[in-house]
Amino acid sequence: MHLYLDSAVPEEVEKMAALGIIDGVTTNPTLATKAGATYKEAVQKILSLVEDNVSLEVLSTDSQSMIREGQDLAKLSDKVIVKLPTTADGLKALRALSTSGIRTNMTLVFSANQALLVAKLGAYIVSPFVGRLDDIGQTGIDVIGEIRRIYDNYNFQTKILFASVRSPLHVKQAALLGADIATCPYDVLEKLVKHPLTDVGLKKFLDDFGASGQDPLV
Ligand code: E4P
Secondary structure (H helix, E strand, C coil): CCEEEEECCCCHHHHHHHCCCCCEEEEEEHCCCCCCCHHHHHHHHHHHHHCEEEEEECCCCCCHHHHHHHHHHHCCCCCCEEEEEECCHHHHHHHHHHHCCCCEEEEEHHHHHHHEEEEEHHEEEEEHHHHHHHHCCCCHHHHHHHHHHHHHHHHHEEEEEEEECHHHHHHHHHHHCCEEEEEECCHHHHHCCCCCHHHHHHHHHHHHHHHHHHCCCC
């Protein structure tokens, strides 16, 4: 399963890229406001930090403008995946952009039926927002399981991206349910690395060895 960082902050991307655990980055207009420098500069920096898979979202809402904006975003780099909202206009733009070979990430997906439509129209990625479904008292992960089953039934190649991740548990659920990608906030990726028993265990190993008086091997 691929892991993406859900952030427009270059410093966060740099740290996670240095760890080698991220395969891409997702941004959205809200995250863009937290980019630190200007959003433009932040995106250029992020594009230089990762090998591939940087989702950049359009700000237009009518299909013709979305198509133009998507084409311009795609020209920034081969690494760009154009993020489109899953509205009727977004579907029209998806069709046009995917026909011309531009990779798309269909965002704000909340149902299996929306995911079925975007797969039929050639989306590269579908982004169901699990955390936001949980927020309104639904079981967000059910949608991931449903989409996985539908895509496997019909051999759709659209990648399922578990979005709106709120915790390490979500990441485990994404992997267990067969999502292709999970996009995580910086703090969730940090929590994936750490386990208190790892720290306690390492301290004991080193204390025991130090107390033994043995020489290190090298
Ligand atoms: C995904 O691409 C979105 O940017 C993101 O996962 C949204 O998460 P949120 O619901 O925590 O804002």
